Amino acid sequence: MxxxxxxxxxxxxxxxxxxxxxxxxxxxxxxxxxxxxxxxxxxxxxxxxxxxxxxxxxxxxxxxxxxxxxxxxxxxxxxxxxxxxxxxxxxxxxxxxxxxxxxxxxxxxxxxxxxxxxxxxxxxxxxxxxxxxxxxxxxxxxxxxxxxxxxxxxxxxxxxxxxxxxxxxxxxxxxxxxLGSRRAQAVAGIAAVVALALTPLLPAGVPILVAALVGVAAGWRAPAHAEEVPE
Amino acid sequence: MTPYAWTWIAIVAAGLLAWLIKLAGHVVPERVVENPRVHRIAAYVTVALLISLAAVQTFTSDAALVVDARVVAIAVAAILLWRRAPFIVVVAASAAVAAGLRALGWG
Incomplete structure (x- = not known):
């Protein structure tokens, strides 16, 4: 070849x-x-x-x-x-x-x-x-x-x-x-619900930033099992 | 100032901030960003932001929760992603599904 x-x-x-x-x-x-x-x-x-x-x-x-x-x-x-x-x-x-x-x-x-x-x-x-x-x-x-x-x-x-x-x-x-890990899937599920629940209450764009706090909370502690953290 | 001018200012600001973050990665000493907690938070914040954008884009109109053709379209997108379809195919198919449903008079 x-x-x-x-x-x-x-x-x-x-x-x-x-x-x-x-x-x-x-x-x-x-x-x-x-x-x-x-x-x-x-x-x-x-x-x-x-x-x-x-x-x-x-x-x-x-x-x-x-x-x-x-x-x-x-x-x-x-x-x-x-x-x-x-x-x-x-x-x-x-x-x-x-x-x-x-x-x-x-x-x-x-x-x-x-x-x-x-x-x-x-x-x-x-x-x-x-x-x-x-x-x-x-x-x-x-x-x-x-x-x-x-x-x-x-x-x-x-x-x-x-x-x-x-x-x-x-x-x-x-x-x-x-979304490969369980924790990433959980973060996604909770963040989506938070963003949607806040949409009627807060100015546009703000619910998304609040939902980002779900990511902060999830990353604060190391996972109990060594699963891969998404890039 | 007009909204148009504000949009331009926002574009330049977003561009500058995006570049400064990229630059910072190349120039800061490695030990500063080696912290695993910082790394995990950055990774999960990315997940939270992207899924929230998807959810708000799909289920809301003018600050109200809405179910319309977009919900069927994103379900199709999820199935295609699960089947490992390329990004561009997923995006095009979801647009076609929503457009088709609306042409039929729903959503």
Whole structure:
């Protein structure tokens, strides 16, 4: 068999970039459906560049929440990216100047996963996985966001096309891989009930932030059985 | 200021905060974030936030609890996720289900 042109890390990075970029389509369309314009939608993908945070930002605004609630929810969802940087530090250091700034921007679920999935002793592959997936997802996510936003603009009432339902499904899809443990499932069940119960009582966006406290309570004590904590 | 201008300010603020958090991970000494409690809380807060967003997006309209086509759509999404369907398929299928039900005059 001929030797593949790209190394394993690069091939994985390309596949992940295409798959992730494709759902930039749903982000673009949902952002416009939530009332943001094309430029705002593009700015979110360029500047925030983290799917969960972006969906949350437009979700909170679309539900009538304040700008502050949108920023808070988006930021809390971005905290995990900070932990990815810690895990990646031994792979990427030393990072300085423009490479540090740019490397930080592309530190997301996908670039971290591809990098850390490479053999532990193959630093070159781990680095290639991070940069190829990070830059690849960034390029495709931003490009396809524009396509999604333009599609969304031409669709008219988002509810006719089920885009409001798609937003809920998008959040479910993002949380699904994190529900592997019993404790994570319990957190999900309780948080959902808390958020729904508080929705008629508090301003839009706030019930979601209160429900986040369920996560704080769940993480406070170590599990009795060593089960895996979701990333 | 107009709501439009506020949205722009929020976008720039969210972008800056997102980048600062990412940057912090690369530059802080490892022992600061090694604390397992901090790590667990961050992980479970992510779960709580995402599921709450899904629930509110699916079961509420203008601060009222509502059951409509979105509930059927998210049930279909859950089945597809359980069957390991790709993200984009899940999202597209749930939109199609809700759109179809509404075209039939329900929800």
């Amino acid at each position: 001929a030797r593949p042109v790209l190394s394993a890390a690069r091939r994985q990075a390309v596949a992940v970039s295409i798959a992730t970029g494709a759902y930039g389509l749903s982000f673009g369309a949902l952002s416009v459906a939530a009332g943001l314009d094309l430029w705002q939608t593009m700015a979110l993908s360029l500047l925030v560049f983290s799917g969960g945070s972006q969906f949350a930002f437009v979700g909170v605004l679309g539900a009538g929440g304040t700008a502050a609630a949108a920023v808070a929810t988006s930021t809390f969802l971005g905290i995990r990216n900070g932990f990815y940087g810690v895990a990646l530090a031994e792979v990427l250091r030393p990072l300085r100047g423009a490479r540090l700034a740019w490397g930080a921007q592309v530190t997301i679920d996908e670039s971290t996963a591809v990098s850390l999935a490479q053999p532990h002793d193959d630093l070159a592959e781990r680095r290639a996985g991070f940069w190829w997936a990070g830059v690849g997802v960034f390029a495709l996510w931003n490009a396809i966001t524009i396509v999604g936003a333009l599609l969304g603009q031409s669709l008219g009432d988002p509810a006719t096309w089920g885009l409001d339902a798609a937003a809920g499904a998008a959040f479910l899809g993002l949380v699904w891989p994190r």
